[in-house]
Amino acid sequence: MNVQVEPAKLKAKDFASDQEVRWCPGCGDYAILKAVQMALANMGAKPDNTVFVSGIGCASRFPYYMATYGFHTIHGRAPAVASGVKLANPDLDVWIVSGDGDALSIGGNHLLHVLRRNMDVQFLLFNNEIYGLTKGQYSPTSQIGQKSPSTPQGSVDAPIDACTFALGCNARFIARGIDIQAKDLGHVFTRSRDHKGASFVEIIQNCIVFNDDAFAHFTEKKVAKETQIHVVHGAKLIYGAESNKGLSIKPGAFELEAVTIGENGITEDDILVHDETNKVLASLLVAMKPPAMPVALGVIYCDPAPSYEQAVKDQVEAAKAKGLGDMDALLRSGNTWTVS
Amino acid sequence: MNLQTDPSKGDGADGTQMSEADRDSIVVRFAGDSGDGVQLLGGQFSQATALDHNSLATFPDFPAEIRAPIGTTYGVSAFQIKFGSRMIKTSGDSPDVLVALNPAALKVNYKDVRTGGLIIVDSGSFTERNLKKAGFDVDPREDGTLGEHRTIEIDISALTLEATKQFDVTQKEALRGKNMWTLGLIYWMYDRTTDATEKFVAGKFGAESPVAQANIAALKAGHAYGETAEVSGDIQQTRVAEVEFAPGEYRLVTGAEALSWGLVAGCELAGIDMTFCSYPITPSSPILHILSRLKNFGVTTFQAEDEIAAACSAIGASYAGNMGITASSGPGIALKTEAIGLAISTELPLIIVDTQRAGPSTGLPTKTEQSDLFLTVWGRNGDAPMVVLSARSPGDCFETAIEAVRLATKYMTPVFLLSDGYIANAAEPWMIPSMSDYKPFPVSYRSEAEGFQPFSRDEETLARPWVKPGTPGLTHRIGGIEKADGSGNISYDPENHQRMTDLRNDKIANIAKDIPAQSVELGNDSGKLAVVGWGSTYGPINRAVANMRDAGLDVAHIHIRNLWPLPKNLIDLLGKYDKVLVAEMNNGQMLTFLRSQTRQDIDGHLKVTGQPLTIKEVEDAIRARAQG
Numbered sequence: 008m009n010v011q012v013e014p015a016k017l018k019a020k021d022f023a024s025d026q027e028v029r030w031c032p033g034c035g036d037y038a039i040l041k042a043v044q045m046a047l048a049n050m051g052a053k054p055d056n057t058v059f060v061s062g063i064g065c066a067s068r069f070p071y072y073m074a075t076y077g078f079h080t081i082h083g084r085a086p087a088v089a090s091g092v093k094l095a096n097p098d099l100d101v102w103i104v105s106g107d108g109d110a111l112s113i114g115g116n117h118l119l120h121v122l123r124r125n126m127d128v129q130f131l132l133f134n135n136e137i138y139g140l141t142k143g144q145y146s147p148t149s150q151i152g153q154k155s156p157s158t159p160q161g162s163v164d165a166p167i168d169a170c171t172f173a174l175g176c177n178a179r180f181i182a183r184g185i186d187i188q189a190k191d192l193g194h195v196f197t198r199s200r201d202h203k204g205a206s207f208v209e210i211i212q213n214c215i216v217f218n219d220d221a222f223a224h225f226t227e228k229k230v231a232k233e234t235q236i237h238v239v240h241g242a243k244l245i246y247g248a249e250s251n252k253g254l255s256i257k258p259g260a261f262e263l264e265a266v267t268i269g270e271n272g273i274t275e276d277d278i279l280v281h282d283e284t285n286k287v288l289a290s291l292l293v294a295m296k297p298p299a300m301p302v303a304l305g306v307i308y309c310d311p312a313p314s315y316e317q318a319v320k321d322q323v324e325a326a327k328a329k330g331l332g333d334m335d336a337l338l339r340s341g342n343t344w345t346v347s
Numbered sequence: 348m349n350l351q352t353d354p355s356k357g358d359g360a361d362g363t364q365m366s367e368a369d370r371d372s373i374v375v376r377f378a379g380d381s382g383d384g385v386q387l388l389g390g391q392f393s394q395a396t397a398l399d400h401n402s403l404a405t406f407p408d409f410p411a412e413i414r415a416p417i418g419t420t421y422g423v424s425a426f427q428i429k430f431g432s433r434m435i436k437t438s439g440d441s442p443d444v445l446v447a448l449n450p451a452a453l454k455v456n457y458k459d460v461r462t463g464g465l466i467i468v469d470s471g472s473f474t475e476r477n478l479k480k481a482g483f484d485v486d487p488r489e490d491g492t493l494g495e496h497r498t499i500e501i502d503i504s505a506l507t508l509e510a511t512k513q514f515d516v517t518q519k520e521a522l523r524g525k526n527m528w529t530l531g532l533i534y535w536m537y538d539r540t541t542d543a544t545e546k547f548v549a550g551k552f553g554a555e556s557p558v559a560q561a562n563i564a565a566l567k568a569g570h571a572y573g574e575t576a577e578v579s580g581d582i583q584q585t586r587v588a589e590v591e592f593a594p595g596e597y598r599l600v601t602g603a604e605a606l607s608w609g610l611v612a613g614c615e616l617a618g619i620d621m622t623f624c625s626y627p628i629t630p631s632s633p634i635l636h637i638l639s640r641l642k643n644f645g646v647t648t649f650q651a652e653d654e655i656a657a658a659c660s661a662i663g664a665s666y667a668g669n670m671g672i673t674a675s676s677g678p679g680i681a682l683k684t685e686a687i688g689l690a691i692s693t694e695l696p697l698i699i700v701d702t703q704r705a706g707p708s709t710g711l712p713t714k715t716e717q718s719d720l721f722l723t724v725w726g727r728n729g730d731a732p733m734v735v736l737s738a739r740s741p742g743d744c745f746e747t748a749i750e751a752v753r754l755a756t757k758y759m760t761p762v763f764l765l766s767d768g769y770i771a772n773a774a775e776p777w778m779i780p781s782m783s784d785y786k787p788f789p790v791s792y793r794s795e796a797e798g799f800q801p802f803s804r805d806e807e808t809l810a811r812p813w814v815k816p817g818t819p820g821l822t823h824r825i826g827g828i829e830k831a832d833g834s835g836n837i838s839y840d841p842e843n844h845q846r847m848t849d850l851r852n853d854k855i856a857n858i859a860k861d862i863p864a865q866s867v868e869l870g871n872d873s874g875k876l877a878v879v880g881w882g883s884t885y886g887p888i889n890r891a892v893a894n895m896r897d898a899g900l901d902v903a904h905i906h907i908r909n910l911w912p913l914p915k916n917l918i919d920l921l922g923k924y925d926k927v928l929v930a931e932m933n934n935g936q937m938l939t940f941l942r943s944q945t946r947q948d949i950d951g952h953l954k955v956t957g958q959p960l961t962i963k964e965v966e967d968a969i970r971a972r973a974q975g
Binding site for chain 1: 394397398400543592593594595596597598599608611612615620622624641642643644645646647649651652653655656657658659660661662663664665666667668669671685686688689693779780781782815816817818819820821822823824825826827828836837
């Protein structure tokens with residue numbers, strides 16, 4: 008007789024495969040990998056029901072290191088492969104792991120469509136503003152002036168902000184985290200999985216070899232509190248070492264400004280409250296850049312809508328409910344004649 | 348299922364006027380503006396012809412532009428049908444009857460009409476403006492251009508307006524009934540009733556609607572026009588006798604229909620749900636349209652954002668345990684190439700339907716060609732073997748699609764299923780098979796955790812296990828990077844890459860054991876000349892070989908369905924003929940391909956006009972090689 012036993016709660020290491028992790032020593036990807044494994048354990052995810060799909064690039068080696076189902080596909084196409092997985096089996100918990108080149112350059116089209124369709128997947132974009140696996144060329148998120156093997160005089164290519172792109176694609180869930188902030192990442196991962204529909208998570212990731220310290224101006228401990236704002240739905244948009252800074256609407260303009268409570272007559276009442284269902288606010292938050300503004304982190308936007316694969320499944324089920332297909336009858340539909 | 352019958356009853360059995368119409372078959376071509384409803388007219392006439400138990404083959408030939416400027420030659424749409432009281436294998440070389448609904452349609456088509464053939468023109472459309480648009484400096488009816496043809500002028504436009512004036516329709520709507528009036532006349536010419544079309548029109552527009560009533564009135568008026576002999580003997584009513592079909596239930600089927608249904612039938616036999624992922628492209632889109640209406644068969648259709656996504660999502664669906672299928676035509680297939688390599692490397696089932704069209708690049712989107720042989724057999728990075736099958740007729744698409752599902756699931760491999768623009772759009776009578784005639788081939792998924800390795804192999808098929816994500820205890824990772832034999836872990840080991848390359852090759856080569864031996868369609872299994880074909884050239888080659896055999900030439904017809912792996916006996920078989928002639932609609936792809944497999948001298952009859960091969964040209968090619 009089969010006795011169903013409640014399995015013991017899994018630990019982070021239960022989500023680690025037996026494969027040796029082969030990123031460069033000191034790569035931000037290690038921290039993200041640990042954070043994902045920890046988050047999956049904490050949220051009670053089942054390895055058997057979890058699928059990681061990736062494209063090509065350093066980040067895309069991710070599935071090999073997970074003790075789940077995994078599919079390392081081709082450059083830029085992970086969202087398309089993941090869409091097929093989800094359409095065939097909507098019950099699977101599907102995660103896509105991609106990088107800035109994979110997701111926003113060669114795979115930009117697929118990212119657009121997986122988000123606007125609202126396929127129920129979690130999309131993790133590891134943004135290091137560089138092509139790592141091909142040895143250091145500039146990427147679509149690299150800053151103007153970035154020197155690289157393909158831009159020896161500095162890039163003249165205008166970059167895209169990943170979260171702004173996702174918002175433009177009508178993503179219904181947008182969050183941002185930093186590789187070294189494991190606890191915050193864990194929270195974001197849990198929220199992204201709980202969200203029914205496409206969840207987009209940008210993870211600021213340091214490439215120690217080709218673009219070291221690209222984000223140091225807001226990730227270094229000594230500046231972090233003054234340059235990061237961790238947004239929480241329903242809470243005031245306050246940040247700073249003294250928790251005395253905040254975001255408010257600039258008088259007479261349609262833009263945010265960073266203000267200091269207690270200066271120029273600013274009180275806490277002037278500080279905006281974060282509303283993660285407000286798309287306009289989200290569009291202002293994702294675009295903020297230091298030094299003038301802090302970088303927005305956490306769940307910036309979350310406004311659920313019906314997911315694509317569920318709607319597709321509903322149509323199939325509705326058609327079946329009207330009567331299962333009969334092949335012999337189908338072949339004989341329309342005009343037929345009999346020869347005896 | 349193809350209709351097989353005694354080929355000696357074929358075209359021109361007397362061996363002289365072989366490609367000309369005779370008593371037992373007639374070729375009619377309808378031509379008009381792309382907005383004239385010519386395809387609908389042709390489709391209706393085909394249905395009525397089939398219901399009258401004639402054999403038939405059709406050839407819809409239309410421009411890529413949906414509505415080209417009215418009256419221009421490049422906006423001409425045509426529909427040809429050959430029907431008769433014997434088995435029809437092609438849509439006919441040259442029309443016996445041409446119906447031209449405007450001067451441009453006449454300009455494009457009159458040269459194809461056989462000497463002494465009949466041309467019916469809508470004289471109402473022969474205005475100075477339309478003549479100029481068609482590029483006629485002088486009215487062709489007056490300067491002897493149509494010299495050797497019999498020409499009948501009927502003001503179809505005016506007669507249609509007259510027949511429909513009592514209904515509450517605009518003049519524009521009324522004139523759209525021209526095709527119905529013409530259909531009525533043609534129905535009368537071949538002694539067919541208007542009943543089925545009346546029902547069709549009523550069903551389409553609603554029996555009470557003025558548009559339906561006007562269309563039916565036009566249809567009846569055309570029929571009555573013939574009946575009341577206003578044409579004073581120029582047009583004679585002809586009754587084409589019924590064909591002696593093998594007993595059974597029949598219908599008309601196009602290649603797109605039979606292929607779609609075959610895929611569904613294959614999945615049913617495999618006991619698996621289909622996920623069909625596609626991006627719109629001519630002439631492949633009808634498959635997406637047809638399958639999207641078959642959700643009650645467990646079919647999920649997905650219109651992807653592009654060709655690459657269509658292939659990749661089909662791969663994702665197969666990975667998840669469904670039958671992932673994608674379909675396209677040349678340019679789209681080119682885009683899918685990298686993804687197909689992934690499916691080969693990860694050894695997942697996948698079907699890629701290629702409805703071939705004239706290329707390269709955009710080429711001639713609505714015209715047929717069979718020039719993707721290299722692309723499908725060889726066109727991938729790395730050593731990337733896979734199965735390639737090719738359907739030969741609309742009805743054969745059903746069987747070939749089932750075989751594609753069987754091979755893909757049994758051997759965990761992508762399969763190319765080749766059709767072409769001609770097969771996809773053409774219709775033929777088809778003996779409807781029974782699902783009970785087919786042996787099921789249920790797929791099995793691995794669920795046993797003990798001893799599991801993602802790249803272990805079945806001893807007989809060399810296929811790796813298929814594991815559905817969600818299966819307890821079998822988590823594993825796959826990808827496009829080279830995998831260690833067995834474990835599937837990333838491996839850069841030199842010997843392992845050699846071994847895996849060999850295994851992938853052997854797995855596909857081994858399929859040759861599981862496919863039918865190459866047979867000879869017609870003629871002896873050795874002799875002076877074998878004509879080799881594949882795909883939609885089956886009809887013209889088969890008829891031409893039959894005719895030439897009747898004329899006393901020693902020639903055989905060999906038709907290849909399994910393009911890769913090739914049937915094991917094919918090369919030996921070819922060696923038994925003094926000469927081998929490949930006839931194909933490309934610049935020599937099967938020719939080069941076969942030459943790469945044998946040292947035998949092989950010759951080609953090659954054509955890339957966007958039009959099907961004609962019986963006559965194949966006969967000429969045979970004569971040139973087999974006589975003496």
